Amino acid sequence: MMSEDTHLIKAIQIHKSFENKHVLKGIDIDIPKGLSTTLIGPSGSGKSVLFKCLQGLMEIDEGEIFINGQNRTSISLSTSRLLEHKWGVLFQYGGLFDSLTVWENICFLLINDGNISRKEAHKIAEEKLSIVGLSPELCDVYPNNLSGGMQKRVGFARAIVNNPKLLFLDEPTAGLDPITSKQICKFISDSVSKLGATTISISSDLKTVDEISDQIVMINDGQVVWNGSASQLYKTENAFVQQFVNKRATGPIKVAV
Structure with missing residues (x-):
């Protein structure tokens, strides 16, 4: 047991x-x-x-x-x-904010907490994108320009941003x-x-x-x-x-x- x-x-x-x-x-x-x-x-x-x-x-x-x-x-x-x-959460349909860029979506919680600069958050987003097999060049792209599969991977990058x-x-x-x-x-x-x-x-x-x-x-x-x-x-x-x-x-x- x-x-x-x-x-x-x-x-x-x-x-x-x-x-x-x-x-x-x-x-x-x-x-x-x-x-x-x-x-x-x-x-x-x-x-x-x-x-x-x-x-x-x-x-x-x-x-x-x-x-x-x-x-x-x-x-x-x-x-x-x-x-x-x-905790980290991956929503069924990605749950990304259309008005935010990819990196802002990934680091949304970190930015809101105010514990790191936007420059530091951007770097973290690049690292997480690499983990999920996406190019860091996507950081400044908006979600509506991504395929469904890419949005899901961005959602997963956001879920693990805090190393939960x-x-x-x-x-x-x-x-x-x-x-x-x-x-x-x-x-x-x-x-x-x-x-x-x-x-x-x-x-x-x-x-x-x-x-x-x-x-x-x-x-x-x-x-x-x-x-x-x-x-x-x-x-x-x-x-x-x-x-x-x-x-x-x-x-x-x-x-x-």
């Missing part, structure tokens, strides 16, 4: 409802330090809501979320913000061609290795799930129905997993159409 100090995040009996719809129904989940955990499940399963609750973007109705052993619901706002400054210990990745390869998807997966794996980072991802692409995940957690109808490694995903006899990975219309997963 994993000891407490190996968990970066531990969520216990998480409940969340919207009006009369009970979306999360007593979820327990452990996020191990230094590993990549991916949430999978059908549309409407509750995985996106859980993802946002773990980030602190949504308040939970019941339960507890511990971050490095600290109960998130009981820590001060200043402590919570300090924790969040050590925790990365939240929302559909990191959605809408990308196979080659760019492979590159993004490599950046994720390299970040976990080089930064010693922990990643929490949502992905609907099973190839991506297979490539980036140490731990996979399947959510269905607001509950955890399976938890295992990437190597176990295609071997388990779990009926939910079998239906999901084999794309079967019939089985225990009921999707509203």
